[in-house]
Amino acid sequence: xxxxxxxxxxxxxxxxxxxxxxxxxxxxxxxxxxxxxxxxxxxxxxxxxxxxxxxxxxxxxxxxxxxxxxxxxxxxxxxxxxxxxxxxxxxxxxxxxxxxxxxxxxxxxxxxxxxxxxxxxxxxxxxxxxxxxxxxxxxxxxxxxxxxxxxxxxxxxxxxxxxxxxxxxxxxxxxxxxxxxxxxxxxxxxxxxxxxxxxxxxxxxxxxxxxxxxxxxxxxxxxxxxxxxxxxxxxxxxxxxxxxxxxxxxxxxxxxxxxxxxxxxxxx
Numbered sequence: 001x002x003x004x005x006x007x008x009x010x011x012x013x014x015x016x017x018x019x020x021x022x023x024x025x026x027x028x029x030x031x032x033x034x035x036x037x038x039x040x041x042x043x044x045x046x047x048x049x050x051x052x053x054x055x056x057x058x059x060x061x062x063x064x065x066x067x068x069x070x071x072x073x074x075x076x077x078x079x080x081x082x083x084x085x086x087x088x089x090x091x092x093x094x095x096x097x098x099x100x101x102x103x104x105x106x107x108x109x110x111x112x113x114x115x116x117x118x119x120x121x122x123x124x125x126x127x128x129x130x131x132x133x134x135x136x137x138x139x140x141x142x143x144x145x146x147x148x149x150x151x152x153x154x155x156x157x158x159x160x161x162x163x164x165x166x167x168x169x170x171x172x173x174x175x176x177x178x179x180x181x182x183x184x185x186x187x188x189x190x191x192x193x194x195x196x197x198x199x200x201x202x203x204x205x206x207x208x209x210x211x212x213x214x215x216x217x218x219x220x221x222x223x224x225x226x227x228x229x230x231x232x233x234x235x236x237x238x239x240x241x242x243x244x245x246x247x248x249x250x251x252x253x254x255x256x257x258x259x260x261x262x263x264x265x266x267x268x
Contacts, residue, residue, distance in 0.1 A: 220242075
């Protein structure tokens with residue numbers, strides 16, 4: 001029988017959840033307003049701004065650009081993050097903790113710092129990828145990879161390495177033992193990390209602000225630039241589609257991976 005949650009803790013948890021959910025509600029209702037300007041509470045409800053988003057070349061191109069960029073980032077970040085997590089979990093050397101902290105540092109540092117540092121690096125080295133999709137892609141990979149390292153590392157912490165060693169002792173090659181034994185057992189962590197990398201890349205604003213090009217703007221930058229010159233609700237309507245995509249990604253993660261069980265196994 002589970003422990004009973006104290007009433008005060010339950011109330012605080014519900015209050016915290018409502019506090020985090022409120023900005024999403026504001027964006028959704030603002031995007032469904034029938035008025036001419038971005039206001040809250042909305043002046044009636046209408047789908048006119050949702051239709052305007054679907055008919056906007058600027059927003060649609062930015063949305064699909066963000067989607068492609070996030071997909072590209074997810075693939076590379078998953079490969080690099082999984083390799084880094086395997087390296088950190090299977091090697092013992094002086095400075096291992098410092099190296100792990102180095103790999104995870106982009107998550108600790110503010111996105112503004114990461115974006116500005118990369119922009120300054122590109123400029124100071126005279127790199128031709130400054131303000132290009134390739135430079136932006138590198139920034140998104142750098143910022144998203146630590147999430148893969150964290151989830152795959154959690155799966156590896158719950159994995160019994162003796163299972164792979166037993167397979168190797170029975171004649172399997174190191175690659176075959178990894179592919180047949182280890183990979184299926186840590187697959188849930190890899191799946192979760194890849195989807196987290198996609199979500200982080202799709203909604204990344206600070207890094208994109210410094211590295212995006214005028215003709216290659218992700219959706220958050222397109223929304224920001226739009227609100228600088230006009231205050232119509234089309235930006236909020238664009239936010240509705242972004243929220244829908246992120247929510248679908250989270251639900252997909254929850255279906256593919258039991259995150260609660262993963263965390264419980266990590267701390268067991």
